[in-house]
Amino acid sequence: MVRxxxxxxxxRVADDVEPRxxxxxxxxxxxxxxxxxxxxxxxxxxxxxxxxxxxSVKSCNVLAVQADGGEVTTIEGLAxxxxxHPVQEAFRECHGLQCGYCTPGMIMQSVDLLKDNPNPSEExxxxxxxxxxxxxxxxxxxxxxxQHAAGAGASQVPGQTEAVQA
Amino acid sequence: MIPAQFDYLAPTTVEEALAALAQxxxxxxxxxxxxxxxxxxxxxxxxxxxxxxxGKITSLRGVRDDGDAIVVGAMTQHxxxxxxxxxxxxxxxxxxxxxxxxxxxxxxxxxxxxxxxHADPAGDLGAPALALGAQFVIQGPGGTRTVPAEEFFVxxxxxxxxxxxxxxxxxxxxxxxxxxxxEKFVRVAHQWPIVAVAAAVRLEGGTxxxxxxxxxxxxxxxxxxxxxxxxxxxxxxxxxxxxDAAARAAEGTNPPSDLNGxxxxxxxxATVLTRRAxxxxxxxxx
Numbered sequence: 142m143v144r145x146x147x148x149x150x151x152x153r154v155a156d157d158v159e160p161r162x163x164x165x166x167x168x169x170x171x172x173x174x175x176x177x178x179x180x181x182x183x184x185x186x187x188x189x190x191x192x193x194x195x196x197s198v199k200s201c202n203v204l205a206v207q208a209d210g211g212e213v214t215t216i217e218g219l220a221x222x223x224x225x226h227p228v229q230e231a232f233r234e235c236h237g238l239q240c241g242y243c244t245p246g247m248i249m250q251s252v253d254l255l256k257d258n259p260n261p262s263e264e265x266x267x268x269x270x271x272x273x274x275x276x277x278x279x280x281x282x283x284x285x286x287x288q289h290a291a292g293a294g295a296s297q298v299p300g301q302t303e304a305v306q307a
Numbered sequence: 308m309i310p311a312q313f314d315y316l317a318p319t320t321v322e323e324a325l326a327a328l329a330q331x332x333x334x335x336x337x338x339x340x341x342x343x344x345x346x347x348x349x350x351x352x353x354x355x356x357x358x359x360x361x362g363k364i365t366s367l368r369g370v371r372d373d374g375d376a377i378v379v380g381a382m383t384q385h386x387x388x389x390x391x392x393x394x395x396x397x398x399x400x401x402x403x404x405x406x407x408x409x410x411x412x413x414x415x416x417x418x419x420x421x422x423x424x425h426a427d428p429a430g431d432l433g434a435p436a437l438a439l440g441a442q443f444v445i446q447g448p449g450g451t452r453t454v455p456a457e458e459f460f461v462x463x464x465x466x467x468x469x470x471x472x473x474x475x476x477x478x479x480x481x482x483x484x485x486x487x488x489x490e491k492f493v494r495v496a497h498q499w500p501i502v503a504v505a506a507a508v509r510l511e512g513g514t515x516x517x518x519x520x521x522x523x524x525x526x527x528x529x530x531x532x533x534x535x536x537x538x539x540x541x542x543x544x545x546x547x548x549x550x551d552a553a554a555r556a557a558e559g560t561n562p563p564s565d566l567n568g569x570x571x572x573x574x575x576x577a578t579v580l581t582r583r584a585x586x587x588x589x590x591x592x593x
Binding site: 143159160161163166182183184185187190193196197198199201202203204206207209250253254269271272 | 308309310311312313314315317338341342345346348349358360362386409410411412413415416496497
């Protein structure tokens with residue numbers, strides 16, 4: 142077992158984990174953060190996307206021990222004080238989902254995309270979400286949701302640091 | 308899918324990592340960004356007893372200017388390389404190849420040195436590194452040595468890095484002012500290229516004065532298209548000027564046949580993609 146210390150959705154956590162434990166399993170099974178899902182389990186689909194130290198990663202392709210000392214934000218850490226993040230609002234407003242399984246990863250990757258590029262073109266959105274697959278093929282409304290969120294000024298980085306301080 | 312059990316070390320210096328490697332030998336595996344290694348471990352295609360994570364060795368990260376070369380630390384993430392102004396100015400071919408490597412999330416974790424050391428023949432970095440004449444700095448118990456790109460890639464997933472050695476940095480000779488393009492052919496989003504072509508050209512007026520061309524997935528290792536490079540010199544940077552040279556792209560290659568295409572198809576792709584890559588690198592269209 143290896144001792145890890147990290148911040149997840151603003152809360153400091155410390156645990157002894159097996160080196161082979163994947164970050165997504167740590168989040169779901171140790172911390173109960175089941176909002177982050179396992180999709181393909183092959184690092185293709187992006188459903189497990191979270192932010193690690195401010196950038197998006199596929200949490201099925203990161204060991205929990207690699208996140209030691211880091212700061213993780215999951216879909217469960219986006220809403221602040223009961224208010225949905227603007228990208229979450231936009232996905233609801235535009236119905237950017239069908240079955241909803243890819244949604245947590247789509248939203249986390251969209252937040253990352255808008256942080257780097259607050260006003261992306263449609264092509265830039267599609268390229269930015271290239272690593273996220275929607276098996277229902279519901280991409281059209283997902284792209285619209287990101288456009289809607291961009292228009293609503295959603296480029297603000299989710300409150301990772303603020304959450305730690307709070 | 309869950310990897311088989313392994314022990315884990317996260318050294319903070321290259322010397323500590325080398326000592327761990329010396330102690331555990333071929334039972335150990337080096338972990339860089341993990342974007343290729345973790346899928347392999349999860350599918351249990353490999354089950355090392357010890358994983359040595361280089362993630363905490365900060366000296367292996369970053370890009371710096373070193374006279375006639377841009378030096379990329381082996382643990383520098385693709386996203387950092389792709390947005391680095393020094394790389395863009397002096398080794399634009401690498402910037403172009405990184406731009407569409409895998410997907411955003413993978414580029415945030417995957418590392419320049421890790422991908423090159425993995426030596427997947429369909430990987431996007433080998434051909435640009437070969438075309439630009441990259442030098443690979445490898446550290447071992449006996450010190451540091453530098454290996455040229457044409458000797459670094461040995462075979463399928465095999466490089467010149469010894470079992471007791473670690474790739475620490477890659478030196479990219481400056482190609483300032485060269486036009487560059489990486490033309491990648493994929494069937495499905497964020498997949499490995501079926502074939503890709505890395506091309507850099509230096510123009511004098513409208514004429515190609517020098518050219519560097521590397522091919523991805525046209526053999527067990529990246530391939531330098533010397534015949535194309537020589538045939539391009541002195542040609543106008545126009546579709547007519549480039550066509551005959553590009554037609555020689557598959558000479559001397561030994562591409563694989565698989566579900567994505569047979570060897571003949573890949574040879575054809577290489578010529579088409581070379582024409583496109585060279586013309587785009589030269590700022591022309593075709």
